[in-house]
Amino acid sequence: MTQRLFLLRHGEVTSHRGDVPVTDEGLRTAVEVGHRLAGRAEGPIRVISGETRRTRDTAAAVARGAREAGATVLEDGVAFALRNPDLYLAGVRVDMVSSEEAFAVQIPGFTEADVAKVAFFAEWLTAPDRVGWWVRHPDPPGDDAAAVAARIRSFAASLADRADDTAVTVGVTHSPVLRACGLDVAGSDTGEPAWLAGLEAEIGADRSVTLRVLAEAP
Template sequence: MTQRLFLLRHGEVTSHRGDVPVTEKGLQTAEQVGRRLAARADGPIRVISGETRRTRDTAAAVARGAREAGAEVLEDGVAFALRNPDLYLAGVRVDMVSSEAAFAAQIPGFTEADVAKVSFFAEWLTAPDRVGWWVRHPEPPGDDATAVADRIRTFAASLADRDDATAFTVAVTHSPVLRACAVEVTGGDIGEPRWLAGLEAEVSADRSVRLQLLPEAP
């Protein structure tokens, strides 16, 4: 059985400062995606997400829309593989945030001045396109784009272990994850994907994975 995995960016947010909710417009768009998937499905739809509020909100809205359209939906909660890249600062795994204060808050005893002394994070905070700068960086202090793409490919391949009748698995994640995976597909950085856009993976029984960009949200 071939498994199909949709890797989607979360819905619209007003900013990326903190663990913010998805906007009402973003929830409506996610529900529309769920309804469209339900129309294409010939079996249950599995919905999973990363651990942030914006991915969980989006996944719940996709599931809600699919159910309203008559699909059977399996909400399987949070998948660790869908997290943002792992970066390390002072021996601590830190989230990709947008200020020295937000980095320092993740590390006991660390100050904004301490963050500013570390060249990678100082440059990250001044880059016009932070995610694109990370995608191209040869030696980030943690995951590079290749490592993230490998993680997602391994995660996708594991779907071959299932022999149930699930039509689609919808996995809501983040822009850095999608941009890292897209490098493998296109040979370069695609820039910021639209809300609810992303990639589709076809996973064969032999665990081979074929990734392709979605021209628009499914």
């Protein structure tokens, strides 16, 4: 059975200063996407997400919309592969956030001044397009774009192992993951995806993965 994976950015948020919730408009858009995906699926839809509140809330709204449109939906919770890139600061895996304070609170005993002394993170916080800067960075302290794209391709390929009748999986993730995959597919940075836009993957029984970039939400 050919598997399809829709890998989508979470819904609209007002900032990235910590794990903030999706806006009401973002949730409404996610429900609408669920409605549309239900119309395209011939069987059950599996919905998964990254670990953050914004991805989990978006996934729940997509699932709700698909159910409202008559689809059978399996909410399978958090998929570890859909996490943001792994970056390390002072021996701790840190989330990509947008302030020294938000980095410092992730590391016991670390201060905002300590964060500012580390060149990569000081530059990250001043870059106009932080994610684009990471995508192009040759040696980040952790995952680079190629590593994230390889992770997602391996994850997508594993969907061929499923023996049930769930042929469509919706995974809600983050902009850095999608931009890393976009670079892998297009050969250049595709820029910030729209809310609920991202990638579509077709996975063959032989575990082959064909990715294409979605210009807008499905």
